[in-house]
Amino acid sequence: RLSSAPSALSLVAAGLYALASLSCLRAAFLASVSGQRSWHTFGWFVLVGLFIALVGLRLFNLEEVFRTELRSLVRVQEGYADRREWQSALIAVIAGISAIAAFFGFYRASKIVRGRRDAVIAIALGGAAMMLLLILVRLVSLHSVDQLLYGPLKINWVADLGLSASIFSLSIYYGF
Numbered sequence: 799r800l801s802s803a804p805s806a807l808s809l810v811a812a813g814l815y816a817l818a819s820l821s822c823l824r825a826a827f828l829a830s831v832s833g834q835r836s837w838h839t840f841g842w843f844v845l846v847g848l849f850i851a852l853v854g855l856r857l858f859n860l861e862e863v864f865r866t867e868l869r870s871l872v873r874v875q876e877g878y879a880d881r882r883e884w885q886s887a888l889i890a891v892i893a894g895i896s897a898i899a900a901f902f903g904f905y906r907a908s909k910i911v912r913g914r915r916d917a918v919i920a921i922a923l924g925g926a927a928m929m930l931l932l933i934l935v936r937l938v939s940l941h942s943v944d945q946l947l948y949g950p951l952k953i954n955w956v957a958d959l960g961l962s963a964s965i966f967s968l969s970i971y972y973g974f
Contacts, residue, residue, distance in 0.1 A: 804856055807955065812856040814962050819849035821969040822922075828973050834915055841919045842972075845965060848926050852962075855933075865937055888938050896931050903927065915972060922968040925961045932957055 804812070826842030828834075855861050872878050907920045935943060936954065947954035 802859065804859055808856045808859070811955075811959060811962070812853045814959060814966070815849045815852040815856065818962050818966040818969065819846050819853070821966050822846045822849060825919075825969040825972040829915075829919075837910075838915060838919050841923050842969070845922060845926055845969070848929070849962075849965075852929075861933065861936065865939060868937070885938055889935065889943060892931070892934055892938070899927070918968050918972045922965045922972075925965045925968070929958065929961045932961070 822842045822845040826839050826846065829838035829842055869878070872881060903924060907924075911917050911920050932954070936947065
């Protein structure tokens with residue numbers, strides 16, 4: 799079951815994701831033909847796949863559909879009343895795993911990044927990891943986190959569009 803039509807802002811985001819996907823595809827092609835390390839081409843293709851998936855999420859409101867289905871499942875399991883407890887625990891687990899992954903990501907990057915293009919793709923992949931973290935946090939939908947993400951500052955949209963624009967810019971810069 800698909801939700802209602804996407805908002806104007808979701809359409810703008812989908813457009814940015816599509817541009818970023820094309821730009822990452824260009825960067826993957828450049829990495830391949832210019833003899834860069836193989837992980838560059840692979841990394842850019844991972845980003846292409848991520849942005850294509852994000853276009854689908856936005857156009858078909860799949861994130862909201864998933865969140866609604868998750869809420870329904872929790873209600874059926876009669877866990878909705880104490881959702882704050884398990885949501886808080888889940889946010890803590892996500893934060894802990896993210897911190898450990900970031901540490902190992904930085905450690906690994908310090909060992910393999912040896913030039914401008916290495917740094918550009920490593921930063922772009924780090925941005926992608928942050929986008930995935932943002933999606934996970936939105937899915938958990940803890941009220942206090944929602945206030946931060948969707949409140950007056952709209953951190954959700956600033957982070958989402960900012961990370962997308964950053965990865966788009968990095969993929970352009972990669973070619974120079």
